[in-house]
Amino acid sequence: MISLLQHAAQHCWQHISQPRQLAAAPECQTLTVQLSLALGEFSLQLNNSLPLNGITALFGRSGCGKTTLLRAIAGLDRHANAQICLNETPWQQGKQFVPVHQRRIGMVFQESSLLPHLSVEQNLLYGFNRLAKQTAVRLQPEQVIRLLELTSLLKLAPQYLSGGQRQRIALGRALLSQPQLLLLDEPLASLDQQSRSEILPFLQRIANTTGIPMLLVSHQLDDVVKLADQLVLMQHGRIHSQGPLQQQLLQPELAAIGAMSLLHAKSQGSHNHLLQLSIGQQQLQLPSPQHSVDANYSATSYRLRIQARDVALSLKPLSDCSVSNQLQVSITGIHPAPHPAELLVQLELDRQPLQALLTKQSADRLGLQIGQQVYAQIKAVALD
Amino acid sequence: MPEFLTILSSQDWQAIQLTLKLCLYTTLILLLLGTPLAWWLSLSHSKLRTAIQAIVALPLVLPPTVLGFYLLLLLGPHGAIGSTLEQLGLNHLAFSFSGILIGSVIYSLPFTVQPLVESFRRMGPRPLEVAATLGASKLDQLFSVILPLCRGGFIVAATLTFAHTLGEFGVILMLGGSIPGETQVLSVLIYDHTEAMNYAQAHQLSLGLLITAFAVLFIVYGLNRRFEREAIL
Numbered sequence: 206m207i208s209l210l211q212h213a214a215q216h217c218w219q220h221i222s223q224p225r226q227l228a229a230a231p232e233c234q235t236l237t238v239q240l241s242l243a244l245g246e247f248s249l250q251l252n253n254s255l256p257l258n259g260i261t262a263l264f265g266r267s268g269c270g271k272t273t274l275l276r277a278i279a280g281l282d283r284h285a286n287a288q289i290c291l292n293e294t295p296w297q298q299g300k301q302f303v304p305v306h307q308r309r310i311g312m313v314f315q316e317s318s319l320l321p322h323l324s325v326e327q328n329l330l331y332g333f334n335r336l337a338k339q340t341a342v343r344l345q346p347e348q349v350i351r352l353l354e355l356t357s358l359l360k361l362a363p364q365y366l367s368g369g370q371r372q373r374i375a376l377g378r379a380l381l382s383q384p385q386l387l388l389l390d391e392p393l394a395s396l397d398q399q400s401r402s403e404i405l406p407f408l409q410r411i412a413n414t415t416g417i418p419m420l421l422v423s424h425q426l427d428d429v430v431k432l433a434d435q436l437v438l439m440q441h442g443r444i445h446s447q448g449p450l451q452q453q454l455l456q457p458e459l460a461a462i463g464a465m466s467l468l469h470a471k472s473q474g475s476h477n478h479l480l481q482l483s484i485g486q487q488q489l490q491l492p493s494p495q496h497s498v499d500a501n502y503s504a505t506s507y508r509l510r511i512q513a514r515d516v517a518l519s520l521k522p523l524s525d526c527s528v529s530n531q532l533q534v535s536i537t538g539i540h541p542a543p544h545p546a547e548l549l550v551q552l553e554l555d556r557q558p559l560q561a562l563l564t565k566q567s568a569d570r571l572g573l574q575i576g577q578q579v580y581a582q583i584k585a586v587a588l589d
Numbered sequence: 590m591p592e593f594l595t596i597l598s599s600q601d602w603q604a605i606q607l608t609l610k611l612c613l614y615t616t617l618i619l620l621l622l623g624t625p626l627a628w629w630l631s632l633s634h635s636k637l638r639t640a641i642q643a644i645v646a647l648p649l650v651l652p653p654t655v656l657g658f659y660l661l662l663l664l665g666p667h668g669a670i671g672s673t674l675e676q677l678g679l680n681h682l683a684f685s686f687s688g689i690l691i692g693s694v695i696y697s698l699p700f701t702v703q704p705l706v707e708s709f710r711r712m713g714p715r716p717l718e719v720a721a722t723l724g725a726s727k728l729d730q731l732f733s734v735i736l737p738l739c740r741g742g743f744i745v746a747a748t749l750t751f752a753h754t755l756g757e758f759g760v761i762l763m764l765g766g767s768i769p770g771e772t773q774v775l776s777v778l779i780y781d782h783t784e785a786m787n788y789a790q791a792h793q794l795s796l797g798l799l800i801t802a803f804a805v806l807f808i809v810y811g812l813n814r815r816f817e818r819e820a821i822l
Contacts, residue, residue, distance in 0.1 A: 281718050305721035306729075312722040318715055322737045331733075332723030339724075382723050 233258045234386060234418050239288035240277055249273055249442040257386065257418035260408070262429040262450070264459075265439030271422045274439075275390050278420070279312050280305040291386065309340065311379030311417075315391045317371040319363035325374055326359040332382030340383050344415065352414060353377045353407055368396045369403030376404070380411065387411075387419040393428055401428075408432055409589075426462050430454070430510050431589050455551060455558055461543050464513035466559045472505050480588075482507060485555030489530045491586055510587040513549060516561035517582040520571055528582040534559060536577045539568065552581060601794060603770050604778040611686075611774060612754040615693040619701040619750050620743070622694070627705035632714075645703075648696045657763025660692050664764070689765040689772050693754045700749040708742025709735075741816030745809055752805040755798065 233256060240251040249270040255261065263271045276282045278289060280296060280303060289297040296303045311332070319328050333346060350356055353373050363371060372392050379387060389408075393401050409432060412419060423429050429436060429450070436453040438445045446456055451467050453459065470482035470489060480493040489509075522531055537558070538551035548568050552559040559581060563573075573579070597605075626645070630638060648656060664682035665671045671681030682688035716738060720730045736743070758776040765772030767781055775794055782791035 279722060281721070304726075305718075306724045306726050310722060312719075314715065314719070318719045320716055320719065320734065320738075331720070331725075335724035335729070378723065 235292055236278065236386070236420075237288070237290040238274065238278065239286075240274065240284060241286065242273075242284050247442065251442075251444060253444050253447070255420075255437060255447065256435075257420060259434035260412050260419045260421055260432050261435040261437060262433035263420060263422045263437050263439060264426070264429050265424065267424055269439045270442040271424075271439055272390055275388050275420065275422050279310055279388055280308050306335075309336070309383065309385040311382050311384035311387045313372065313375045313379050313387070313389045313392045316395045317363070317368060318375055319366075319371055319378075321363055323363075324359070325355065325361050325363065325366070328363065328374060329355070329359075329378050329381055332378055336382045343383060344380055346381060349377045349380050352410060367400060367403070369400030372396065372400075372404050373407055376407065376411070380415065380417070384417060387417055389419060389421045391422050391424070393423070393425070405431060426459065426465075430465060430467055431508070451558055455560065457540065460513070460540075460549055460560070464542070464549055464560050464562055466511045466513065466516075468509040468511065468554075468557050468559065470507050470509055472507060480507075482509075484532070484557065487532050487554065489532070489583070489586075491530075491588060494588065508589040510589065511559065511583055512585065513560040513562035515583065515585040516552075516559065517584065518550065518561055518563065518567075518571065518573070519580045519582060522580050523582065526582065528584055530583040530586070532559075532581045532583065534579060534581045536573060536575050536579060538575060539573060552579075554581075597793065598790070600769060600773075601778065601790065604773050604775050604794075607686075607770060607772075608755065608774040608776075611690060611693055612751045614690055615697055615754045616701075616747050616750045618690070618694050619697060620747060623698065623701035623705060623746065627702045628709060630702065631706045631709035646699050649699050653696065653757070653759025654763055656696060657692065657760040660688070660695070660760065660764050664688050664691065683764060684766050684768060684772060686765075686771050689761045689774075692760040692764045693757055696757055696760050697750045697753045700753045701746045704742050704746040704749060705739070708739040708745075711742075712738050741812065744812055745816075748805055748809045748812075752802055752809075755802060755805075 236255045236257055238251050238253055238255065240249055242249050247268070247270070251274065263274065265271050273282070277284055277287060278296075283297070283302060287297050288299075289295070291308075295301060296308055319325075320331065323331065329346060329349070350359070353376065355374060355377055358366065358370060358374065363374070366374070376389075376392070392408075393404065396404070405428070408419070408421075411417070412432075412434075421429070421433065433450050435448065436450045436459075437447040438453060438456060438458060440458065445458065446453065451469075454464075454466055468484055470484045473481040473483055473488075475481065475493045478493050479490045482489040482491065517528070519531075522533075532554050534552035534554045536550060537553045540549045540551065542549045542562055546564055546566075548563050548565050550561045550563055550568065550573060552561060561581060571579075626641075630642060630645070661683055662668050663670050666675060666681040666683070668681070668683075671683065675681055682691065712735070716734050717730050720734045725733060756776065757774070758780070761772060761774055761777055762780070765777075767773045767777045773781070775798060779791050779794050779798075782788075782794070
């Protein structure tokens with residue numbers, strides 16, 4: 206399994222998804238946070254309601270308050286006058302403060318946090334043994350062990366595991382405590398590229414199969430775009446904006462980091478090693494993923510990550526061009542890009558946004574205007 | 590019985606028994622009092638901490654006679670604590686086992702607290718945060734995380750406290766004098782034997798203490814090495 210994963214990483218194919226009918230009904234939770242604190246230069250001012258559904262990324266630069274917020278939600282830090290509610294249940298309100306061990310949260314920390322005196326199995330069951338008595342058990346140890354492929358690790362001591370394996374166990378341990386909400390504090394930050402690929406697909410798999418909402422703190426836009434459904438953008442201790450990832454990617458603050466788009470496509474099967482994908486009425490062909498991580502999890506829908514730099518525009522469909530993926534799109538906006546010579550063109554197809562980064566010169570030459578129908582040539586796609 | 594043991598007088602045996610009792614009681618009391626104190630010292634950012642740290646370390650630098658002198662004043666019939674006890678119809682604590690037990694607890698405090706602070710700091714707050722998010726209450730955390738992870742620190746603290754109390758002399762002499770069965774511990778008895786020119790008896794007890802102390806320290810350093818190796822793994 207591990208070697209397959211490594212292989213998958215080399216090919217940049219990570220396409221664990223699940224047929225929709227198997228997925229647990231996603232639970233929508235609402236987290237209300239009122240928090241105001243100032244520590245020297247650092248200040249955090251929040252009065253927000255966060256609908257949590259699937260994977261919600263809490264994204265922002267280091268030091269913008271993401272981890273502080275996550276720790277306050279977990280109850281690890283108690284701030285005066287804060288108010289935190291999950292759905293109708295107040296976790297902190299006035300003098301009332303529900304201690305960490307009574308909040309039904311699962312938390313995965315940045316670095317390995319397995320209890321070193323316990324085996325993998327004992328670590329996994331630490332929370333299960335304490336919380337499963339009090340609440341209805343929805344996730345059994347066997348299920349989680351299968352889901353995260355931990356069987357071969359159970360008897361080992363944490364010291365002998367790789368970083369990716371440790372984080373996978375921490376994730377399983379958190380899941381087994383039957384949480385209402387999973388809090389992930391940069392779970393990939395301390396991992397190298399290979400270890401990341403040992404855990405990223407599993408996060409996706411958990412979101413799809415368990416339906417437990419996740420709040421994922423990250424400062425890596427790449428990870429966020431691979432995983433998240435919703436994105437909460439934090440800046441200077443405030444929530445700048447929140448919403449579905451596809452729409453959020455159009456925010457100029459994110460475009461400045463590296464403009465990209467996310468398209469959802471349906472799989473129509475594979476032909477001659479080419480995966481046939483459809484977005485609305487339009488078709489795309491991409492080399493089929495050769496190393497499916499797990500044959501049981503065959504995908505019916507894919508996420509396509511497309512860098513704005515990899516999208517070219519033409520007024521007519523091109524036939525004498527090596528780029529075979531051309532999509533008919535309409536221009537919805539033209540904005541300045543971080544570089545003064547470039548423009549960011551916002552496009553739409555089948556109600557999904559797509560961005561293209563062009564030079565001003567090319568845009569002038571083509572005479573691009575809002576509302577115009579053009580053809581987008583897509584040079585490179587990363588498939589998740 | 591080997592000849593070495595048979596020539597010990599009943600007075601010697603009484604002193605050995607008393608010493609072991611004092612060491613055992615001191616160690617138990619200090620583990621109970623020292624653990625929360627060490628925990629607070631390892632976590633607190635309060636300004637008080639520096640002062641408390643200095644007070645805990647005082648017995649390391651003060652001559653035992655100074656400590657014994659003040660305790661004698663405090664616990665004796667005219668001292669604040671001693672006179673209060675007398676008014677309550679109890680005995681004052683000078684020249685009593687309870688008195689030297691209090692003296693030992695104060696005198697050996699740093700030997701309990703410092704290894705514990707060290708091991709609590711090495712553990713750090715993360716394992717407890719993890720346990721809390723997994724539903725463990727504070728008490729549960731103590732038994733399922735702190736005790737197993739700081740086992741080495743507790744063993745070192747207990748052994749050092751025991752060994753240090755074994756070697757106590759000045760405080761006991763000042764506060765307890767030399768009452769057989771009450772305050773006459775081994776170190777004091779050795780002093781008495783020497784004063785009375787009983788060099789053979791003094792020698793037997795001294796050699797016994799020397800060997801015991803060495804054995805205890807040897808075990809402590811051996812354990813320390815083992816726990817360090819575990820920590821590296």
